[in-house]
Amino acid sequence: MGRGRVQMKRIENPVHRQVTFCKRRAGLLKKAKELSVLCDAEIGVVIFSAHGKLYELATKGTMQELIERYGKYTGGPPADEPMVEPMEEELNSAMWLPHVPHVDVYRPVFNSKNQ
Numbered sequence: 001m002g003r004g005r006v007q008m009k010r011i012e013n014p015v016h017r018q019v020t021f022c023k024r025r026a027g028l029l030k031k032a033k034e035l036s037v038l039c040d041a042e043i044g045v046v047i048f049s050a051h052g053k054l055y056e057l058a059t060k061g062t063m064q065e066l067i068e069r070y071g072k073y074t075g076g077p078p079a080d081e082p083m084v085e086p087m088e089e090e091l092n093s094a095m096w097l098p099h100v101p102h103v104d105v106y107r108p109v110f111n112s113k114n115q
Contacts, residue, residue: 021049029057042066 011017025047036043036059044066047055058066070076 017050025049025055029055032057033059036060042069044070 011020028047029045032043032045035041041059042061043057043059044063045055045057046063049055056063060066
């Protein structure tokens with residue numbers, strides 16, 4: 001028997017919503033890692049939870065290097081200018097930031113034992 005189709009709407013139960021977030025986040029990061037390995041692609045994933053926790057994955061190098069490379073392709077600031085300061089200013093001015101009390105950073109570590 002096949003799986004049922006999931007209706008795309010907000011999960012009202014906070015416990016179920018958190019469980020779904022954790023499972024889907026893990027699945028998304030796993031798929032990104034697989035795509036990177038299979039296709040030799042450089043992938044960066046940034047996820048903010050509803051509680052403001054940051055999850056990130058950079059498959060090759062660091063997230064900062066990946067963002068700088070993205071900036072070069074899109075006409076962002078030159079590589080000699082730090083990107084962190086403008087991003088912090090932009091985030092501080094964002095409407096949602098006052099609602100986020102604290103942002104923790106979680107960087108998953110992938111190795112052959114975890115896969």
